[in-house]
Amino acid sequence: MKPSALVPSILLAASLAAIAADDATPLNLSPAGPTLAQLNAAKDWTPIFDGKSLSGWTGSGYEVQDGAIVCTPSGAFLRTEKEYGDFVLDFEFKLKPGSNNGIGLRYPGEGDAAYVGMEIQVLDDRHEKYKGLAPYQYHGSVYGTARSLQSEKNLLKPAGEWNREQIICVGDHVKVILNGETITDTYLTGIKPIDGNPHPGLARTSGYIAFCGHGDYVAYRSLRILDFKPAAHVLPGNPDNTPPPGFSALFNGKDLSGWKGLLKGPNDKPHVRATLSPDKLAAEQKIADEIMNANWKIEDGALVFSGKGESLATAKAYGDFEFFVDWKIPANADSGIYLRGAPQVQIWDPANPSQFQNGNQKGSGGLWNNKAEGKDPLVKADKPIGEWNTFHIRMIGDRATIWLNGQLVVNNARLEYLWDAKVPLPRAEQIELQNHGNNLWFKNIYLREIPY
The missing domain is CATH 2.60.120.560 (Exo-inulinase; domain 1)
Incomplete structure (x- = not known):
């Protein structure tokens, strides 16, 4: 004092x-x-x-x-x-x-x-x-x-x-x-x-x-x-699907352990899903997992999406965390990372002319569904289509800081809860790999939980 x-x-x-x-x-x-x-x-x-x-x-x-x-x-x-x-x-x-x-x-x-x-x-x-x-x-x-x-x-x-x-x-x-x-x-x-x-x-x-x-x-x-000093924003030389010190691997490079299918709408939304009875939730999850197993496969140590079915979700909910994921997409593709069950860290093809009106030429990594801060990335940091990209994400409270391929693209921006403006962002929820009906590849998915 x-x-x-x-x-x-x-x-x-x-x-x-x-x-x-x-x-x-x-x-x-x-x-x-x-x-x-x-x-x-x-x-x-x-x-x-x-x-x-x-x-x-x-x-x-x-x-x-x-x-x-x-x-x-x-x-x-x-x-x-x-x-x-x-x-x-x-x-x-x-x-x-x-x-x-x-x-x-x-x-x-x-x-x-x-x-x-x-x-x-x-x-x-x-x-x-x-x-x-x-x-x-x-x-x-x-x-x-x-x-x-x-x-x-x-x-x-x-x-x-x-x-x-x-x-x-x-x-x-x-x-x-x-x-x-x-x-x-x-x-x-x-x-x-x-x-x-x-x-x-x-x-x-x-x-x-x-x-x-x-x-x-x-x-x-x-x-x-x-x-909890942030890790290096990229991990050069780190073996695939091998977590760096202090992190855990959410994907083992071999199977879908630790993952589940995303429930079909409207139960894909956290605040709606929370109203389901345990029996109803289990029944819906069984259907979602069957769809997951039919459309998400492992090839050469990577999660590969067929282009059909639903998004993939972690089996566990996470609150504050530091997160890595490598991803690549084909031409004209669209995807994203949902944090705490909410959209989204944007992934798309910056050269796709059909998305120019939505701002894809600015690059991936923005919180695209935000109305205010963080909607657009600070810089365009995407690698050429077909090459692997790396997201490094820190989620503290309701704010996200995001690096794409080592470059800061979002700086401590609040993640708005798209589904219902009257509902606060969940304090802990699943992380999702989103699809828009095209092939996707993900690997090197690591997470360090941060006490809160």
Whole structure:
């Protein structure tokens, strides 16, 4: 927390209305349980504190005591030597009565972390000296920007006891879980800071992790990190259907394991499909799978579509993820990738004159059904017809970033839900390989799930 936040003058009359309005807005928090299950299953955690020294850290006023990093009375600032962009930080911390600290994210190395980066509050916010806090000053809030559940409900353990916390910072998503319950869950794109101050750090994509102290005792231990830095946008030399580190293969190059047929309309739409009874869904899926098996084959390690039948869908639903798929099409063909069951990342022949009125000459990779941002690709990156292309897609919240053959074609654009503007994009749904009645080829389909 900033020192100025400790005095009543923080509640300036000019900002009272904005703060009160934000305080009245219900928090939209996703549950912690599924997130923690994902984190508990992860196997590639990396410790960032060895429990014995400050190796890997730089700063002053912190020391190691009993296997923990402790802020001393002269403690002001300590940061990692390595930069991180997209990650999950898992740690334990302990406060004394009235303790005040913070965790800087994507900090550039100079300036006030709460503004030039982001600062997650670490505060004994129930102490009497903090009466009158603004909503964005409680423990776990993104300082000045997003309030936490701590402003309504105390989930901190008593001073002197260890707390466990996870901070998810991936793309524009920031989620904080305290002692098993979500307390902050926000998306930064387009967000207006509550405190009315400029926060240019919200736009940063990487930086240091920092402890922002005020000379109060705070202890941190068991610090570890999951790094979700985006993979290289193309994978030259990677053997076919062999996932890169951290990814799983959705297609094994041999059979249709892990895939299912797309149900016929209107049950192809997620919000309609969700209304089917279990028996009706099973019956419809049996028909769809028969059609799939008749028209989707494996040839030379690739999924090949006959040009008849329905699209192909993953058997599993996915929420936030990083995804690779190689594809090729014949002349004049049309296809796409549905994300969370919604159309679509466009695939088509840029030279097909019958589609010029629809903008195919701009190339593949756009979110073609969008009415606004992302509809058209930023650049034309298609390879010649008959050659393999590579999509690299990151889906965070309801926003997609897409690279085609290593070139950025969509930058953090919201995927609109075509089927019904009144229905939000599903938080998790199947990925689909779409067809428009022509031959298609797909291979090297890899996915890394991202906790949310």
